[in-house]
Amino acid sequence: MDYKFWEIEPRWQAYWEENKTFKTPNDFSKPKYYILDMFPYPSGAGLHVGHPEGYTATDILSRYKRMKGFNVLHPMGWDAFGLPAEQYAIQTGTHPAVTTFKNCDNFKRQIKTLGLSYDWDREINTTDPKYVKWTQWIFTKLYNTWFDYEQGKGRPISELPIPEEIQAEGEAAVKEYIGKKRLAYYDNAQVWWCDNCKTVCANEEVLTDGAHEKCGHHVIRKNLKQWLLRIPHYAQRLLEGLDDLDWPEGVKDMQKNWIGKSTGAEVDFQVEGLDQQLRVYTTRPDTLFGATYMVVSPEHPMLNELVVADKQEEVQQYSKAASLKSDLDRTELAKDKTGVFTGRYAINPVTGLPIPIWVADYVLMGYGTGAIMAVPAHDTRDFEFAEKFEIPITCILDPKDADAEVREQVLAGKACWTEDGAYINSSSEKTGLDINGLNKKDGIAKVISWLEDRGIGHATTNFKLRDWLFSRQRYWGEPFPVIHWEDGEISLVEDDLPVTLPDLQKFEPGEGGESPLANATDWLNVVDENGRKGRRETNTMPQWAGSCWYFLRYIDPNNDEQIFDPKLENYWMPVDLYIGGAEHAVLHLLYSRFWHKVLFDLGVVSTDEPFKRLYNQGMILAFAYETQTGAKVTSDLVEEKDGKYFHTQTGEELRQIVAKMSKSLKNVINPDDVVEKYGADSLRLYEMFMGPLDDTKPWAENGVKGVFGFLTRAHRFFANTDHITEGEEDLEVLKLLQQTIIKVGDDIENLKFNTGISALMVFNNLAIKKGKVTKATAETFAKILSPYAPHLAEELWRLYGHKESLAYEPWPVADESLLVEDTHEYPVSFNGKMRFKLELALDLPAKEVEQAVLSHELAQKWLDGKTPKKIIYVPKKIINVVL
C-alpha cells in the first residue's frame, strides 16, 4: 500500500474547503485563542521556504487549540501595497493592482497546497478600498488626537485646552497651537532621494554605505513637505508596555534601545558678553566640574549670535560644509572629529570660570538641546575632541579601584574614564558646591538639587525615538484623506472615505520629488462650495500603515459601518500568539503598538497592547559550495560522493558552506517543488523538524527524505488494517502512548515542534516493532499526529470509519496512572562517573539502597577495598558513591 500523498492531500484540502471546516464562528461561549501570522507581501517570486516555517508553526498550534476546545481565530491576508509592483508598473505599464491581484492569487494557491487551516472568509487585502477606508479613518483619528502628558494618554483634539495668551493672539495662533499638538502633522522634512530612479526611498532601502539598494546609486538628502507622526509622545508608554509582554527578551531590548530613554539634567550656562543662556542636556551633571568647553551643533539656532565677529567666516564655512554632509557621512567620519571655536565663552555655573564654546558636528541638533557641556576626562567623544584641539582635560573622578597604571593616566588627563569612582577637584568656594568624595549616584543627585535650588537647571528625560516620517512620494499606497486649500488651510476628508487612487497610465514620479499622483489632474484638483480651490495630498502612506492594524480587521473583515464591531473586538483581542520574522522586531511592532495605544486611548480598542505573546521564527538558509580559494560554485555544478562535494566539470573538491538562499548561488528552494516531490505533510514536518523554531538553520533535502520516510512508514503501518487489532493493548505500547500524548501536547504549547515530532517517530518505531496495535491506539495516534500532518491524519481517521473531519476531535487525555512506577533504574556513579545501573524499589529506605549498591557485584571493582566517604542518593534520579 503506497503512501499516495498526491491523492490524499488535494482530496482533504478540497474537503476542508467545501465543508468550511475552519470557518471561525463568533461563538462567545468558548474560550478564544487568536493566533496570528505576520501577513506576507505577495511578491512576484512567490512563496519561499521561509514563509511556511512560521505558517506551519501557527497552523499546528491552531489545530491543537481547536482540539483543546478553543475557538481559534487564525486568519491570513495580504500586505499588498509596496514598491515592487510600482517599479514593475513603471517598467511595463502594467497597473500595480493587476500585478498585485495576480501575486496574491499565486500566494493563496501556494498556501492552500500546504493544508493550512485558515478561515479564508476573513481574508483581507490592504489595497482593497474597503480596507483602505479604515486605514484612512485611523489617520484622521491620529490627526485629531493630542497627547496629554498630565494624564499620560491621547485625547481628542477637541478637548485640548488653549492657553489664554494664545487665544488672545487670534484664530491663526490657535490653529497653529493646535497643529503643534496633533499626533499627525505636515511639515518640512528631509528624505532620501535617488536621482537615478527619480524617487524617494524609505530609510530601510538605503544601505549602510548610503547606496540605494535597488540601483546602487548614492542617495541624497532632499527637503520636502511631509507628513510626520508624533510617536515620541508615546515613548514612555511604549517603553513601559514592554514589561508585561511575553516577547523574546532580544526584541524587547531592541525596542528599548530604539526608544532610547535617558535621564539627566538640563543646565543653563551664562554666555559671556550676551544676555543669554546656553542650555545643554547631560546625563552626567555630576561631572560639571570637569566641563572644560562647550559644543553647539552646526544647526543650533543661537549659533549666529554666539560667533564673535572675526570667527564669522570660519564658522559659516564649517556649518555649510556640515549641512551638506548627510547624517551618514557624519557618522562615517566619526573617527575624525572636526569643529571650530566660536570665539565666545560661557561661565561654568559650578566653578564660575569661563570655558570656550565650539561648534562641531559631533553634536546633533535633533537630540537633547543641540548643545553640550564637554567633559573630556570622562566622555570618550569629548576626550578625542579635546586631544585633537588641545583643550584642557581635567580629571574630576578618581578611578580608585582601577589598576594603578590606568588610574595614573586618568588622573593626569591622559586617558578617559567613564566608570564610577570618587570625585576630586569638585568643590568651589566661589559657588559653594562640593561633591568631593561622593560616588556617581550621590554626585548626580546632589548637583541636580543644587542646580534646581538656583534655578539654573533641572532633572529631565530624553528619548532617542524621533517623529515618524509617514509619507512616500509614491502611487501604490493609501492616499491621505487630506486637501490642501489655496489659502493654506489643511482639511480632512472624513465623511466620504475611502479616498481611492485615481487610475493612471504612467507611474513615473515627478521631477521635483512629487508623487505620480501629481499627474492625475482630474483627481488632484478640488473646489469647495465657496469656489475655493484645493489640491489633494499627493503623497501616499508608507507600507507600514496597512500592517499597523490589520490584525484588528480580521475580527470583522466585512463591516462597512464600523472598523469592527466592538463586541467582537472585545472578545477576540488581544492576539494570543504572533509569529513572524525578527526583521520586524522594531519598526512594524513599534508602529503597531503606537497606533494601538492611540486607539486604546480613544476607546476604539479594548487592550493597551495588541500582541500578548510574540515569537520569531529563524531564517532558513541553504547549503552553498565554494572552492578552496573561496570562489562560489552554483549548486547545479556540485555533486556529492561519500559525503564530500566535487565540481562536476573540474572535479575539484569543494567546501560546503551555509549561506542565504540566492538566485546567484542557485540554491533557492521552492516549496512547490517540495510539495510535488514529497507532499505538503512532509514539507510541514521537515520545516518543524529542522531544529528549534527560532534558530537559523540550513535546508537539507536529505532531511525532507527523512521525515517523508517517517510518514511513509506510519502510513504503511497505520493504514493497513491487518495491523489494527481488537482487545487489550500491549502494556509497553500503552505506556509509551501516554508519554507521547503528554510530550506532543507540551511541545506544541511550548513551540518545541522538533522534539514533538521526534516523540511521534519514537512511538511509530515501537508500533512497527510490535507489529500490531489496537484501534483505540491507532485513533489516538492519528489525533496527535494531526496538527503536524493533517492530511495523513484525516486519511487514517476516515479509514478507521469516521465520517467527520478530526479537526474538532478532543485532544487525547493521557492516563497518567499507567505511568506510575514503583521501581526506578538508577545510574550508579562512583565519584561522579556512571559505572552500572541498578533497578531499585522507589520505597526502599536510604539505608537499604546503600546496602544494595555496595553489595552489587560490580561495586567491588570500583570500591577497590576502600570505604565510601559518602553516598548521595537522590530518589528517582541518581546514586553517587564518593570515595
Add this chain to the structure above:
RNA sequence: GCCCGGGUGGCGGAAUUGGUAGACGCGCUGGAUUCAAAAUCCAGUUCUGGCAACAGAGUGCGGGUUCGAUUCCCGCCCCGGGUACCA
C-alpha cells in the same frame, strides 16, 4: 565600541534547567532481499586503544563552585543579529 543570541558526533539537532551527554533524523559501515540497481528491512555508528569484555578521553579555550557541571560563577576566543558620535 556597545547591547542581545549562540558554540555539543561526519551533519541537523536532543538532554525533564545541577543528576546516565549524544534522543530523533540524515549520512556512513555491514547484512538480508534482488540477475543487478533503486526502494525496503535488520544490525552497528562520539573519539582513542582492543577481536572482545572493557578502559581512557570528551559539550569552543582556561580557571572555579559542587558528591556530581553541556547546565552555575570568573576570565578569554570564535560565529550570528541589532545598533552606532543620542551627550
